Amino acid sequence: MQKKGEKMSITPEAVNQAISTVVDDNLQTDYVSARSVKNIQIDGNDVSLTIEMGYPAKSLHEFIRNRVTAALRKIDGIGKIHVDVDTKIVTHEVQRGVKPLPDIKNIIAVSSGKGGVGKSTTTANLALALAAEGARVGILDADIYGPSQPSLMGISEKPTSSDGKNMDPIIQYGLQLMSIGFMMDSVQPLAWRAPMITQAVMQLLQQTKWQDLDYLLIDMPPGTGDIQLTLSQKAPLTGAIVVTTPQDVAVLDARKGLMMFQKMNVDVLGIVENMSSYVCSHCGQIEHIFGKDGGKLMSEAYGVDSLGEIPLNIAVREQTDNGKPVVVAEPDGLMAGIFRDIACRLAAKVALKPKDTSGLFPPIVKAE
Numbered sequence: 001m002q003k004k005g006e007k008m009s010i011t012p013e014a015v016n017q018a019i020s021t022v023v024d025d026n027l028q029t030d031y032v033s034a035r036s037v038k039n040i041q042i043d044g045n046d047v048s049l050t051i052e053m054g055y056p057a058k059s060l061h062e063f064i065r066n067r068v069t070a071a072l073r074k075i076d077g078i079g080k081i082h083v084d085v086d087t088k089i090v091t092h093e094v095q096r097g098v099k100p101l102p103d104i105k106n107i108i109a110v111s112s113g114k115g116g117v118g119k120s121t122t123t124a125n126l127a128l129a130l131a132a133e134g135a136r137v138g139i140l141d142a143d144i145y146g147p148s149q150p151s152l153m154g155i156s157e158k159p160t161s162s163d164g165k166n167m168d169p170i171i172q173y174g175l176q177l178m179s180i181g182f183m184m185d186s187v188q189p190l191a192w193r194a195p196m197i198t199q200a201v202m203q204l205l206q207q208t209k210w211q212d213l214d215y216l217l218i219d220m221p222p223g224t225g226d227i228q229l230t231l232s233q234k235a236p237l238t239g240a241i242v243v244t245t246p247q248d249v250a251v252l253d254a255r256k257g258l259m260m261f262q263k264m265n266v267d268v269l270g271i272v273e274n275m276s277s278y279v280c281s282h283c284g285q286i287e288h289i290f291g292k293d294g295g296k297l298m299s300e301a302y303g304v305d306s307l308g309e310i311p312l313n314i315a316v317r318e319q320t321d322n323g324k325p326v327v328v329a330e331p332d333g334l335m336a337g338i339f340r341d342i343a344c345r346l347a348a349k350v351a352l353k354p355k356d357t358s359g360l361f362p363p364i365v366k367a368e
């Protein structure tokens with residue numbers, strides 16, 4: 001029993017116990033289990049600590065601070081509470097046999113079973129959403145059949161080399177961008193053979209002067225041919241996402257992509273269903289033009305997370321066609337919010353992966 005006048009002290013256990021009741025919506029686990037609680041300092045009844053997020057979520061920091069503070073307030077006799085929220089993105093494990101690149105913490109392949117499902121649009125907007133949440137992000141446009149990132153991003157210039165050896169990425173809307181389109185003219189691609197293309201993409205990946213990226217999104221060619229297969233083997237991928245529309249055919253193709261990554265031991269971080277519905281701009285009625293729940297059903301059948309659904313929205317098409325994706329054109333709009341939610345869920349999935357430890361151990365050399 002505490003005596004009158006005696007100063008009661010709060011214990012770290014009580015602090016952890018209180019925070020373990022706060023579950024992060026994107027991580028789907030609490031901050032203690034996610035090892036996000038750092039630097040707990042207890043001074044009598046006053047508590048200060050940091051919640052270190054493993055994924056960029058600037059727009060959520062205030063909300064998280066308030067939730068953690070409210071949970072701590074329930075501790076009997078607690079005094080002043082100070083909660084800081086910050087983000088630390090680290091390098092996570094990639095598929096066996098390859099090592100992460102020094103200037104890129106996490107590479108995520110964005111793929112689709114077939115063309116035209118909105119893979120490039122999704123890549124551009126997710127990259128911009130991650131950047132808006134505070135991450136350093138790049139895009140490598142590897143879609144040999146239609147490298148559309150430069151035009152989606154409103155870029156007309158070609159990259160240059162400041163050291164005569166490596167290419168400098170083009171900086172646009174805060175992103176670092178490189179495209180296979182810069183390396184070929186419009187007639188060449190059909191004449192290129194798969195090994196040449198793969199080599200060119202690997203070269204772009206390794207010889208671009210990426211500047212300290214948290215995430216690099218690769219806009220992959222659609223389908224599951226040789227190029228995709230080799231890239232899944234050679235590029236150090238933290239994971240992949242599959243973009244699909246809800247149509248049966250698209251889902252069927254997307255399934256092949258999913259299986260290709262699984263076979264290559266690339267972690268499938270989730271499925272994004274694009275053009276999932278259409279909201280009538282006049283009456284607000286929701287129509288499922290291309291069918292319903294294709295991505296969701298696929299994620300259930302294959303045990304892969306659904307990262308979210310993007311409705312068919314004219315602003316998405318108009319803004320991207322104008323070289324200013326919707327996330328930068330209307331950052332406070334509904335569509336930007338949808339891309340931000342998907343981006344946070346995706347980055348949270350990355351954050352839950354084991355950290356890369358390949359740099360910790362020196363290579364084993366045979367004794368003389």
Ligand SMILES: Nc1ncnc2c1ncn2[C@@H]1O[C@H](COP(=O)(O)OP(=O)(O)OP(=O)(O)O)[C@@H](O)[C@H]1O
Nearest residue numbers: 115116117118119120121146222311312313316317
């Ligand atoms: N959610 C959406 N709402 C409206 N239009 C969209 C949406 N997603 C994509 N689009 C439009 O659909 C067209 C195809 O999109 P995009 O180029 O991103 O597809 P893709 O899968 O990358 O195709 P490809 O592999 O052939 O390059 C574009 O005109 C784009 O603006």
